[in-house]
Amino acid sequence: MLTFYSEDSRLRQARTELHDGALVTPFECPERLDLVLKHLRQSGLGDIRTPSAYGLAPVLAVHDKEYVTFLANCWQAWGAAGHKGEAIPNIWPARTMRSDRIPRSISGQLGYYALAAETSISEGTFEAAMASKDVALGALEHTLKTGEPSFGLCRPPGHHAAYDQFGGYCFFNNAAIAAQRALEAGKRRVAILDVDFHHGNGTQQIFYQRDDVLFISLHGDPEVTFPYYLGYADENGEGRGEGFNVNYPLPPGTSVATWMATLEQALATIEAAECELLIVSLGVDIFEGDPISAFTFTSADFTVLGQRLAQAGLPCVFLMEGGYAVDAIGVNVVNVLQGFEQ
Ligand SMILES: NCCCNCCCCCS
Numbered sequence: 001m002l003t004f005y006s007e008d009s010r011l012r013q014a015r016t017e018l019h020d021g022a023l024v025t026p027f028e029c030p031e032r033l034d035l036v037l038k039h040l041r042q043s044g045l046g047d048i049r050t051p052s053a054y055g056l057a058p059v060l061a062v063h064d065k066e067y068v069t070f071l072a073n074c075w076q077a078w079g080a081a082g083h084k085g086e087a088i089p090n091i092w093p094a095r096t097m098r099s100d101r102i103p104r105s106i107s108g109q110l111g112y113y114a115l116a117a118e119t120s121i122s123e124g125t126f127e128a129a130m131a132s133k134d135v136a137l138g139a140l141e142h143t144l145k146t147g148e149p150s151f152g153l154c155r156p157p158g159h160h161a162a163y164d165q166f167g168g169y170c171f172f173n174n175a176a177i178a179a180q181r182a183l184e185a186g187k188r189r190v191a192i193l194d195v196d197f198h199h200g201n202g203t204q205q206i207f208y209q210r211d212d213v214l215f216i217s218l219h220g221d222p223e224v225t226f227p228y229y230l231g232y233a234d235e236n237g238e239g240r241g242e243g244f245n246v247n248y249p250l251p252p253g254t255s256v257a258t259w260m261a262t263l264e265q266a267l268a269t270i271e272a273a274e275c276e277l278l279i280v281s282l283g284v285d286i287f288e289g290d291p292i293s294a295f296t297f298t299s300a301d302f303t304v305l306g307q308r309l310a311q312a313g314l315p316c317v318f319l320m321e322g323g324y325a326v327d328a329i330g331v332n333v334v335n336v337l338q339g340f341e342q
């Protein structure tokens, strides 16, 4: 299996994350890449390639133009406004406020476009996000051309990024960008299976009214898990998209047996929908040792996951999402990919 990866993913060097009332070293750190690359090389899974630069068009196919312009300019505008730290929002168009107008102030724009306050914007963030979607597109193009599975070592991740919203460490929705490209290349329906511990609110939102992308997510119950305000089981899509969005919220501490039984339901839905490509939003924060999550996968369970996904019999693109137990991330990711190829 080929891996696609870009050194430009390291351009995102955020120093702060607002967590538990303090500014801490971000969980979504460049070292995550080092461990995955190390284990990929040790495993002999396949070559690691640098993708082409696909430009802005694929981004604008799923994201709002003004939002993309905001992301491109935010860091410079934030500094020009005299702010000394990293760009962290502290005001939102929260309930009781209006969101039909975008303020001129960069502080106002930051809150307008932010999902949450844990994700700072700093130098290199935009460039890294551009590299990350190129990684996803490189993996996608390879699978479209060869039918072979591929892995996009995407950083920053993407599944929390919505049409015009960043957060949860995400800026561009890599899986959505890849799915849209696959449809433009002729696939009639694409399944995005999100196995990350956290609900892929951004991916859901982008395709919520569409029937050409089936979005299915297994995740921590939003009653008690980030992102809290989306990911409930009663969110089934709207209009043409009715029935093409399926959420499986699961309680913290869910056993792997229960998680795998839920996966069976998800895979049956994918099969019934006659999808022609499977994109897996691969978050390995379902690992028992993840510092900000609450599921119970062991590293060996990731191998079983990969084996089961292969049985879906679809061309498959794996795209890196979360996973914050840095020491184990390499083993866990490679176990999925090797399990798939067994
Ligand atoms: N106390 C947990 C706060 C979580 N904050 C953001 C998590 C983003 C996960 C991306 S996969």
Ligand SMILES: [Zn+2]
Binding pocket: 196, 197, 198, 283, 285, 322, 323
């Ligand atoms: Zn996650």
